[in-house]
Amino acid sequence: MAEISALAFKWAGEHLLLLDQRKLPDEEVWLKCETDEEVAKAISAMVTRGAPLIGITAAFGIVLAAKQAKRKGLSIQSELERASQVLINARPTAVNLSWAVKRMMNIAKQFQHLPEDKIVGRLEEEAIAIYREDCEANRRIGEYGAALLPENCKVLTHCNTGALAVSDLGTALGVIRTAYRQGKVKFVWVDETRPFLQGARLTAWELLKEGIPFKIIVDGAAAWLMQKGLVDAVIVGADRIARNGDVANKIGTYMLAIAAKRHNIPFYVAAPISTLDISLPSGDQIPIEERNENEVLSWHGVRIAPKDARAFNPAFDVTPAELVKAIITDKGVAFPPYEDKLVKLVHSD
């Protein structure tokens, strides 16, 4: 049986270990999940995060549910129905989560006539395949994206789209990594990404490990840097891309895209095909997660806003397709108008 040891998770057959991203960069603590409920809870609490990675971890959540059903003598099919709902409901915006769970459920259905051992084995193979395909998708996205960037590029990115958000290199950060290794990217501006600070804590941690030169900026500094000529390209990831090319991504992305347009700076989105949701005509239909107000009002348990202040905390926004210069996928790059091209990419081999 294959073992996986990725930067953000480990799988050894009986449980899933998740690197607790709430604690980075101060501590590297691993959380053990033995049931689908524990995996779903870890996804909701953002122990683990990033669109492709929550899909991968949910797939292993399904394997854990099947193993548990077999141990307890319960019906695998009905336990998987239950687990699939628990996992899909963990977070609403990133479509990779339901995409991965549905893929696992199709396998369970396809092989339901087999003995239980074989169904469990087949599910485990599928979860590992989802992980491996994502590694390969990262590599391809990196190559396609790096080809778009100019020499000596200063790039700005938002949130964390690196190895902590996927299986391997990353999506937007995978493009940056690849272009840096090719000598094309010389500097990275990292948006701190309030309120969870994926940029300041996680992207900075990854860039330091790789020795890529960068500085963290507050989210509100991005437009000013663009105006000063300090940014050659903006590249971000995505949680869901609608058929017309509208992009849901971390809150603050839309603001960056508007600023990039104002300063004639290319705004690129990098994502695997599993992030495309061509069932949705536009971004208007993408569910946007609203998280607990305490993420805004406090940090590390310390209240930063006045006691009686309230907060509104949408975790994502939608950038209209017209602001996106290109969508970089593992099957190739789409330029506007997007609709036909995205549908073709999804259906191509």
Ligand code: MRU
């Ligand atoms: O709330 P998060 O940290 O899960 O949000 C992550 C993002 O918005 C990423 O940009 C997106 O998931 C792409 S990760 C390759």
